[in-house]
């Protein structure tokens with residue numbers, strides 16, 4: 001008797017946790033709504049945006065990147081892209097992009113543009129053609145507040161690793177690279193990731209990533225982990241492996 005009394009709240013909690021996770025998925029890292037223009041309910045822009053978003057959900061998972069535009073006339077045409085992190089499976093990618101579209105549409109209702117980032121993907125749309133241009137507007141950074149013991153050395157090694165990964169990403173078809181720096185001794189190894197949206201040219205990808213790396217002293221000086229996340233590229237480093245094998 002007593003065991004069944006005990007088990008029911010536990011079961012309830014477990015089910016609650018599962019339902020909660022299933023309903024709400026992962027939390028976004030950050031989002032911006034464009035401030036320029038709004039659209040009206042049932043307008044051509046709304047219908048083009050919905051078509052665009054459905055096509056991104058459909059097209060992105062197979063390669064991890066989807067880009068497109070829908071509409072014919074200025075003010076009605078919607079441009080968008082979705083990018084999944086280079087190491088996620090196509091099913092994780094699909095889940096992430098579809099969560100992202102629901103979330104950004106509810107956070108930016110009637111905004112003509114929006115951008116949202118998750119661990120596994122990002123989604124961006126706008127009423128103007130932004131393809132092939134480095135997005136210098138939308139960016140943020142995240143850090144692990146813990147300090148490393150030898151910041152000067154650690155910052156230097158982190159920059160070396162990420163610069164190499166930036167170069168590799170810019171030359172790879174997926175515009176994605178990950179790798180680690182084995183430091184040895186008592187120092188920690190460093191794990192890094194670099195990625196660009198694939199509408200950029202190789203040289204703009206490298207430029208975008210180098211700009212992001214140059215932000216590290218402002219956000220993440222001597223910290224055990226950091227990310228600079230932008231509309232066209234992102235970088236991340238940690239002292240633990242965070243990329244799926």
Ligand SMILES: *[C@@H]1O[C@H](CO)[C@@H](O)[C@H](O)[C@H]1NC(C)=O
Nearest residue numbers: 144145146147148221222223
């Ligand atoms: C990290 O170092 C800074 C500057 O020395 C200090 O202010 C901060 O409290 C440290 N943070 C942690 C989590 O120890």
